[in-house]
Amino acid sequence: DGGITQSPKYLFRKEGQNVTLSCEQNLNHDAMYWYRQDPGQGLRLIYYSQIVNDFQKGDIAEGYSVSREKKESFPLTVTSAQKNPTAFYLCASSPRGARGNTEAFFGQGTRLTVV
């Protein structure tokens, strides 16, 4: 089945640690996105990538880093510089970055908790 897979589903991080969230898609989509969701805040864009080896900062990129070495994969690292990382993280992909069909397909999310 085609889809987008995030892992792990739940992740616990100690203060000062970096953690990496995985996102893999087999939909052959060019564009991939990372969003953060907090209660009552909706979705906020962290980083996005239109093509392999290229990515852009979203609205809340501070304290996060990404890579896009393969079309299928877009991992997100939450660094120790992110002061309030506890949140629900959603990865998405879309068929292309050009205007027109920008329907996004989402993974099931990773819930990160700082302990």
Added chain:
Amino acid sequence: SQQGEEDPQALSIQEGENATMNCSYKTSINNLQWYRQNSGRGLVHLILIRSNEREKHSGRLRVTLDTSKKSSSLLITASRAADTASYFCATDERGSTLGRLYFGRGTQLTVWP
């Protein structure tokens, strides 16, 4: 910011009733989309309406778009308990090729049996 805003924030109805949610946005768009999110899960795409369309149907869903007012509405007819979820509108930016979407804060719909 282009971020859309849904209204109301929460809506509670009985099964069989219709549910209407509204979305307003700020700048010109290529299209507007509606997504659904069950608690603790990812978002699922429901329907996309282009800026040159005024109304679109999909099953029990009806979406309208008024670009002059920069607003959209999502109507769910004959609602069911299984429709209980959060609903988000998402817009892009007219002329942009970046493909990024701007999401509102969502409407939490509760349908009571």
